[in-house]
Amino acid sequence: MSDSSVSSKNLFGYVAEFANATDLYHAAEKVRDGGFNRWDVHTPYPVHGMDHAMGLGKSWLSAFVLCGGVAGFSIALFMQLFTQISLYPTIVQDKPTNLFTMPAFFPVTFELTILLSGFATLFGLLGLMMLPRWNHPLFNSSLFQKFSDDGFIMVIEARDPKFKRERTREFLEEIGASKIEEVAY
Amino acid sequence: MAGLKDGDDFKDGEFFKNPFILKVGVGLVGFGGLLVFLLLNLFLPEKRGEMSYSWLFAVVFFLSLSVGGVFWTLLHHATNSGWGTVIRRLMENLGSLIPFLLLLALPFLIPNGYQDSLWEWFPKREAALEKSEAAAEEGAAQYVVERQSEIAGAEAAVAAAEAELAAVEAPSAGHRAHFERKIDSLKTKASKLIEQDLSEDAVHETLLNRSFQKEEALLYVKKGYLNEGAWYGRFIFYFIALSGISLMLRRWSVGMDKTGDPNQFLWLRRSSCGFLPFFATAWTFLVFDWLMALDYTWFSTMWGVYLFAGAALNSMGLLVILITILRRFGYLKNIVTVEHYHLMGKLMLAFVIFWAYIAFSQFFLIWYANITEETKFYLTRNTEFWNTYTITFLVVGHFFVPFSILLIQKVKKLPLVLSAVAVWNLCMHVLDIYWIIIPERGPSLTAGGPPSEMLMVMPWAFLFDILAFVSVAGIFVFFLLWRLGSASLFPCRDPRLDESLNVVN
Numbered sequence: 001m002s003d004s005s006v007s008s009k010n011l012f013g014y015v016a017e018f019a020n021a022t023d024l025y026h027a028a029e030k031v032r033d034g035g036f037n038r039w040d041v042h043t044p045y046p047v048h049g050m051d052h053a054m055g056l057g058k059s060w061l062s063a064f065v066l067c068g069g070v071a072g073f074s075i076a077l078f079m080q081l082f083t084q085i086s087l088y089p090t091i092v093q094d095k096p097t098n099l100f101t102m103p104a105f106f107p108v109t110f111e112l113t114i115l116l117s118g119f120a121t122l123f124g125l126l127g128l129m130m131l132p133r134w135n136h137p138l139f140n141s142s143l144f145q146k147f148s149d150d151g152f153i154m155v156i157e158a159r160d161p162k163f164k165r166e167r168t169r170e171f172l173e174e175i176g177a178s179k180i181e182e183v184a185y
Numbered sequence: 186m187a188g189l190k191d192g193d194d195f196k197d198g199e200f201f202k203n204p205f206i207l208k209v210g211v212g213l214v215g216f217g218g219l220l221v222f223l224l225l226n227l228f229l230p231e232k233r234g235e236m237s238y239s240w241l242f243a244v245v246f247f248l249s250l251s252v253g254g255v256f257w258t259l260l261h262h263a264t265n266s267g268w269g270t271v272i273r274r275l276m277e278n279l280g281s282l283i284p285f286l287l288l289l290a291l292p293f294l295i296p297n298g299y300q301d302s303l304w305e306w307f308p309k310r311e312a313a314l315e316k317s318e319a320a321a322e323e324g325a326a327q328y329v330v331e332r333q334s335e336i337a338g339a340e341a342a343v344a345a346a347e348a349e350l351a352a353v354e355a356p357s358a359g360h361r362a363h364f365e366r367k368i369d370s371l372k373t374k375a376s377k378l379i380e381q382d383l384s385e386d387a388v389h390e391t392l393l394n395r396s397f398q399k400e401e402a403l404l405y406v407k408k409g410y411l412n413e414g415a416w417y418g419r420f421i422f423y424f425i426a427l428s429g430i431s432l433m434l435r436r437w438s439v440g441m442d443k444t445g446d447p448n449q450f451l452w453l454r455r456s457s458c459g460f461l462p463f464f465a466t467a468w469t470f471l472v473f474d475w476l477m478a479l480d481y482t483w484f485s486t487m488w489g490v491y492l493f494a495g496a497a498l499n500s501m502g503l504l505v506i507l508i509t510i511l512r513r514f515g516y517l518k519n520i521v522t523v524e525h526y527h528l529m530g531k532l533m534l535a536f537v538i539f540w541a542y543i544a545f546s547q548f549f550l551i552w553y554a555n556i557t558e559e560t561k562f563y564l565t566r567n568t569e570f571w572n573t574y575t576i577t578f579l580v581v582g583h584f585f586v587p588f589s590i591l592l593i594q595k596v597k598k599l600p601l602v603l604s605a606v607a608v609w610n611l612c613m614h615v616l617d618i619y620w621i622i623i624p625e626r627g628p629s630l631t632a633g634g635p636p637s638e639m640l641m642v643m644p645w646a647f648l649f650d651i652l653a654f655v656s657v658a659g660i661f662v663f664f665l666l667w668r669l670g671s672a673s674l675f676p677c678r679d680p681r682l683d684e685s686l687n688v689v690n
Contacts, residue, residue, distance in 0.1 A: 048689035062594065093553065103549050 006184040008165060012137040013038075013157035015144045016177035021047050024152040027175040028053040031156070034171065038160035042147035061124050068120025069113050076112035080105040143181040155183075190519070192682035198442060198673025199516060208666050215659020222656055225649070226298075232649070234302030238626040239649040240292060241303060243657035245475060246618045248286045249492065250661075252468050253500025254279030255431045256493070259464060262434075262457035268528055270685035271520050271675045275504055277435040278668040284428040285664050289657060293475070294420070305629060306411050306481040310404050317396035321389050328388055332381065339375035346371055403482055411481060419474055426467035430460045435668075438676055445678035468493060479625040483562050487547035492621075494543045498536035499614040502607030505529050509604040516674055523598050524688050530597025533607065537591060541584040565624045569641045579620060583613040615654070623650065 018024040021043060028041055032055035041050065084090060084105070089097035095104060126132065138144045138155065147153040154177070156168055172180050222240070226233055258276045261269050269276075292299050301308045350356070350364040382388075398405040409415070434453070441449045469489030477488050485491075505526065511517050551559045566575055587610055596602050627640040676682065 058594065066592075093555065095553075103545075103552055106545065106549065 006182045010184045011158045011165065012140075012183045012185050013155055013160075013163070014168060014172060015138070015141045015181045015183055016154045016156075016172045017143055017146065017179040018152040018154065018176060019178050021152055023176045024154060025050065025053050027154060027177070030175045031154070034162065036156060036160050036162050038157040038163070040155050042144070042151075042153040042155065044148060044150060044152075059128075061121065061128065064120045064124030065117050068124075069117040071120075072112040072114070072116030073109055075116075076109040077105065080108060137183055137185045141181055141183045143179060144183070190683070190686040192679075192686060195520065195675075195682065195686070196445070196677050198677035199520070199675065200672075201511070201516060201669040201674055203666050203670040208663065211659050211666065212663045213659075215656055215661070215663050218652060218656020218659055222649075222652055225652075230298070232646075233298035234630045235626060235643050235646040236649045236653070237292070237299040237302050238622060239646070239653035240289075240299075240657075241475065242619055242622045242650055243653040244286060244290050245472075245622065246615060246654070247657050247661045248283065248290075249496035249614070249618065250500045250503055251280055251282045251286055251431070252427070252493075253496040253498070254504075255283065255427070255434065255464060256497050257500060257504075258434050259430075259457045259461050262454050263461060265454060267681045267684035268525070268688045268690070270679050270681045271517070272504060272508060272525060272529075273679075274438065274673065274675050275507055275669075276500075277431075277438055278665060278672075279500060279503065279507075280431040281435040281668055282661060282664050283431045284424075285660065286657075287424050287428060289660065294417070302630060304478050304481070305632075306404060306478065307413070309401055309481075310408075310411065310413075313397055313400040313404060314393075316400055317393045320396040321392035324392050325385070325388050328392060329383055332378070332383055336375065336378045339371065339378050343368060343371045343375055407481070411478070416474065419470055423467045423471045426463045427471075430464050434460075435672075438679075439672045441679060442673050442677050447680050450680050465489075465493075468496075476621055479622065479629070480561060480565075482558060485547055485551070485559070485562070487543060491540075491543045491547055494536060494540040495614055495617055498533060498540055499611055501529055501532050501536065502610045502614075505533070505600075505607040506604050506611075509600050511674065512600070520675055520686065522688075523600070524690055526600050526603055527597045528688070528690055530591060530603050530606075533603075533610070534588070534591040534597070537584065537587045537610070541588070544579065544583075565628060565641075566620065571620070571624050571641065574616075574620065578613060578616045583610075583617060587613075619650070 016027075018027055024041055024043065025047060028050065031039055032053065041047075041054065043050075081099075084101070085097055085099070091097060092104070095101045143151070144153055144155070145151075154172075156163060156172070158165075162168075169180060222236070226236055229236075254276045257269075258273060258280055260266075261273055261276070293303065294300070296307065346364065346368045350361070350368070353360065353364075356364070394405070397408075404411060433456070437449060437453055437456075441453075472489055472492040476492065477484065508517060508521050508525075512521065548563060551563060565571070587606055590596055590606055596606065624641070626646065627642050630643065631639045679685075
């Protein structure tokens with residue numbers, strides 16, 4: 001959409017294009033130091049160290065995975081020990097029906113640990129990214145689409161507390177954006 | 186991006202200056218220990234059996250660390266990796282100690298006291314063969330007589346059948362055909378008996394095999410693999426393959442430090458792919474021959490990969506420790522970064538899991554199937570003292586402790602903490618190798634006597650284990666220091682140096 005149709009009420013934010021990964025990297029450092037927190041960068045390929053330049057902390061995903069893993073481990077162990085030792089002891093292959101049969105329970109425990117960690121990873125990731133969703137305002141921007149081709153894109157959202165329509169635009173120009181576009185909801 | 190390091194700034198390399206006192210001290214400990222061990226062997230011949238196990242334990246432990254070093258070098262080249270170029274020289278240095286360690290393994294070639302007490306199949310096979318030899322000598326004459334009477338009997342049967350046919354007056358066509366078939370089959374039988382080789386050598390061979398099979402059925406079945414000639418042949422193969430590969434890798438890489446020739450780099454890549462199968466075969470069969478054959482009646486197809494997992498894990502741990510120490514003394518300061526530690530930590534975590542996976546799988550299948558010829562290994566190691574040992578050190582210490590610690594991302598980025606975990610892992614690896622070798626000592630050495638005198642653990646023999654360990658450790662560190670000092674601490678003109686210096690993960 002062209003700039004003229006965007007009013008300050010339906011402004012989603014700025015999409016800015018940078019010439020290359022290096023420019024984007026340094027720009028990200030400046031935006032980080034500027035104290036913005038509702039912003040992101042989009043590149044055609046992973047840029048090593050970008051998380052550092054953006055000042056991203058450690059992802060919460062590993063906590064989800066740990067919880068999933070621990071849950072899988074304990075559910076599997078509990079179900080097997082409870083059913084096979086106290087509820088309905090079954091002698092299989094002349095093995096004892098007590099804790100010493102533990103090795104037999106390990107494959108299932110191992111599998112369930114992995115399964116639930118996998119689920120936690122997938123659904124935790126989707127949750128953190130707030131996916132799935134029908135659409136995103138960024139798809140209104142033709143400039144943004146270049147990120148999957150040859151564009152090094154930075155997006156600053158209007159809901160960022162530091163966002164000022166004029167000043168942020170100047171700031172983006174200052175840090176080396178070669179092209180800036182306003183995006184509407 | 187700011188602060189990218191340029192490999193050209195490092196092209197002169199960095200050279201380790203050996204602290205003279207350290208080198209001499211380590212050398213004294215190592216070679217002094219070796220001397221004491223030799224003297225003990227000389228003056229306590231009745232303890233030689235116990236000491237041979239100690240020596241095997243020490244040599245195999247350090248050999249596994251070196252083999253791990255070669256493995257990481259080969260893997261690095263074969264997968265065309267870039268991250269670890271700066272630590273590759275240390276892997277090569279570690280790997281290039283293999284020839285020295287294999288020289289320390291030469292006592293295992295001495296039949297009396299060493300080979301005999303470690304691998305019972307040597308004396309058992311010898312005794313069985315001797316006995317069979319005697320039996321073959323003794324039974325030869327009778328055997329020939331028996332065979333000749335068999336031949337005579339068969340010939341007589343042919344003659345009798347022919348006579349019977351001749352005695353019938355005007356036989357019918359069917360009758361004749363019947364007799365002809367009978368005579369034919371008897372003739373075939375007789376000619377087969379006549380054709381058999383009754384020369385002295387052939388008879389001897391037959392009787393020898395027959396008696397050998399009766400004496401030691403298992404050794405007879407495995408004679409194609411478990412025989413002296415093949416064993417020595419394989420020993421030479423291990424020596425050539427492992428030493429050759431490790432020395433070549435280091436020599437070519439050090440050569441590149443001077444020439445900076447990128448073709449050399451490509452050549453290393455290509456040759457590593459070719460070396461890998463030989464390397465894997467050599468190590469797998471080495472541990473079959475030296476460790477699995479401690480009890481020749483037992484076998485496990487997981488064995489090679491089990492020992493490999495421990496070797497790979499702990500040589501990576503040793504690299505972490507080595508780098509931390511070198512950095513403490515001011516080397517590699519600007520070269521190895523926290524990113525390298527993070528990568529090495531991740532590999533350590535992966536191999537902690539891999540080791541546990543392999544160790545558990547080996548145990549689990551044997552435990553569950555409960556087949557007599559397979560359970561022996563774990564029965565020995567679940568008896569008396571060894572049971573607590575297994576659960577405490579191998580189950581909890583070797584897996585659960587390092588696994589839980591290494592799972593935390595932060596730990597892998599803290600050099601000192603990661604080194605502490607690596608030290609812990611190395612201790613567990615010592616106990617792992619100890620657990621593989623030493624439980625065989627008591628039962629093997631006391632097997633001949635009455636059951637009441639059989640011992641699971643030889644009293645005080647652990648003193649020999651400690652002595653052997655300390656002296657091989659001294660020799661290992663001595664040569665490692667020498668290797669560290671003899672070339673740049675990192676491949677300073679490697680084409681991938683830039684990539685490795687600036688690695689981010």
